[in-house]
Amino acid sequence: MRIFYSIAIIFILMLSSCKKEHTWDVDSSGIDVNLVIHDISKNFFNDSIPLSKLKTDYPFFFDNSSDSIWDAQRLDPKEKLIYNESLKQFGDFKKLDNELIPIFQKYKYYFPEHETPTVFLYSSGLQSLDYPVIYSAQDKLMFIAMDAFLGEKNKFYDSMRVENYLRRNMYVERVPAQVVSAIAENIVTYSPRQQKFLDLVLYEGKKLILQDALLTDTPDEYKIGYTPEQMAWCVENEGNIWNFFVEQNYVFSDDRTLEKRFLIVAPFSKFNNEVEQQSPGKIGAWIGWQIIRKYIQENPDVKLQDLLLDMDSQKILQASKYKPEVNGNSTTKYQKKKKEGVDELYHYAE
Structure with missing residues (x-):
C-alpha cells in the first residue's frame, strides 16, 4: 500500500510538472556577477x-x-x-x-x-x-x-x-x-492599502513566481518549503481549496484572521474542519502561486517586472481565467452549494 501511495504521488507531481510552461528558460550565463x-x-x-x-x-x-x-x-x-x-x-x-x-x-x-x-x-x-x-x-x-x-x-x-x-x-x-x-x-510590491484576502494571496504568489524565475531547476517543494507528500495533496485538492475560499466569501474579504489561517508558516492551514490537519501551512500562498502561473500562461508576454509591481489583484484573477476543477474523489470534502454574494467569481474564467 505504501508503494502504491508513493507511485501515486510521483504520478501526480509528473502531471503537474507537465502542465508547467517553461517561460523562465533564459540565458543569463554571460552576465558578469562579482560575488563576494x-x-x-x-x-x-x-x-x-x-x-x-x-x-x-x-x-x-x-x-x-x-x-x-x-x-x-x-x-x-x-x-x-x-x-x-x-x-x-x-x-x-x-x-x-x-x-x-x-x-x-x-x-x-x-x-x-x-x-x-x-x-x-x-x-x-x-x-x-x-x-x-x-x-x-x-x-x-x-x-x-x-x-x-x-x-x-x-x-x-x-x-x-x-x-x-x-x-x-x-x-x-x-x-x-x-x-x-x-x-x-x-x-515584490506590498501595498498596505490593498489588504483583501485576494491581495495577500497574490502577493505571496508573486514572491513564489520569483522563485520560478530565479530557481528554474529547483523542485517546487523546495521553493515553498513543502514535502513531496504535501505537494501531492495540494495538486489533488487545488479545486476544492479554491472552491472553499469562494463559497466562504473569503476571496474579497478584509478579515485579517484569514492571513493567520492560510498565509503563514504553520503545521497546517486552518480550515476549521476535520481535514485541516492533512493540509500544509500557508495553503493560500500555494493557491496564489497557481493563480499567477495561470495568469502567465494566459498572458505569456507579460514582463516579470511589471507582474511583480502590478497590484491590481482583481485584474490578475480575471485575466488568469483561474478555475481549477473540483475533484469529487479528493481526500478533501467541502460543501458544493454556492453562497449568496460569490456568483461574480464563478464567471471569472468563463
Missing part, C-alpha cells in the same frame, strides 16, 4: 583579532552592547560549537558560491538596476532561525545565518525545541530558496 562572500564568524571567533578591528570591519554586525559582552560571546564554547557545526554543513563555501552565482545572474537579467550584494555568512547562536536570510537591495548587503541550516535532526534544534514542521527547511539544500525569498521581500 565573507564569513564574519571566522574572524569573530578568532580571539587574536582585536574587537575594535571587528567593529571597524563589520559595523553593521554590532549593536550597543558593551565590549565585555562581545568578548564573552567570542569565548563561549557553545557559540563556537554551533559555528563549527555550521561549517560542517557549508564546507569551504564553493558549493554555495556555485549555487548563488546563477541566482544573481538571473536576478540581474530581470532587474539590471540592482547590483549584486555582498554576502555575509555568520553563526547567530541560534537566534536567527526565524529569519535566516536578510537582504537589503538598497544597501547591497545580504546576511545568511548558517546555524539555521544544520539539518532537521540536529541536536541544537532539539535543545531549542524547534517544531518539526519548521525543521523541514533547516538544512543547507534550502539556502537558495531562502535567498530568493529574501530577494522577493525587496522586489
Whole structure:
C-alpha cells in the first residue's frame, strides 16, 4: 500500500510538472556577477583579532552592547560549537558560491538596476532561525545565518525545541530558496492599502513566481518549503481549496484572521474542519502561486517586472481565467452549494 501511495504521488507531481510552461528558460550565463562572500564568524571567533578591528570591519554586525559582552560571546564554547557545526554543513563555501552565482545572474537579467550584494555568512547562536536570510537591495548587503541550516535532526534544534514542521527547511539544500525569498521581500510590491484576502494571496504568489524565475531547476517543494507528500495533496485538492475560499466569501474579504489561517508558516492551514490537519501551512500562498502561473500562461508576454509591481489583484484573477476543477474523489470534502454574494467569481474564467 505504501508503494502504491508513493507511485501515486510521483504520478501526480509528473502531471503537474507537465502542465508547467517553461517561460523562465533564459540565458543569463554571460552576465558578469562579482560575488563576494565573507564569513564574519571566522574572524569573530578568532580571539587574536582585536574587537575594535571587528567593529571597524563589520559595523553593521554590532549593536550597543558593551565590549565585555562581545568578548564573552567570542569565548563561549557553545557559540563556537554551533559555528563549527555550521561549517560542517557549508564546507569551504564553493558549493554555495556555485549555487548563488546563477541566482544573481538571473536576478540581474530581470532587474539590471540592482547590483549584486555582498554576502555575509555568520553563526547567530541560534537566534536567527526565524529569519535566516536578510537582504537589503538598497544597501547591497545580504546576511545568511548558517546555524539555521544544520539539518532537521540536529541536536541544537532539539535543545531549542524547534517544531518539526519548521525543521523541514533547516538544512543547507534550502539556502537558495531562502535567498530568493529574501530577494522577493525587496522586489515584490506590498501595498498596505490593498489588504483583501485576494491581495495577500497574490502577493505571496508573486514572491513564489520569483522563485520560478530565479530557481528554474529547483523542485517546487523546495521553493515553498513543502514535502513531496504535501505537494501531492495540494495538486489533488487545488479545486476544492479554491472552491472553499469562494463559497466562504473569503476571496474579497478584509478579515485579517484569514492571513493567520492560510498565509503563514504553520503545521497546517486552518480550515476549521476535520481535514485541516492533512493540509500544509500557508495553503493560500500555494493557491496564489497557481493563480499567477495561470495568469502567465494566459498572458505569456507579460514582463516579470511589471507582474511583480502590478497590484491590481482583481485584474490578475480575471485575466488568469483561474478555475481549477473540483475533484469529487479528493481526500478533501467541502460543501458544493454556492453562497449568496460569490456568483461574480464563478464567471471569472468563463
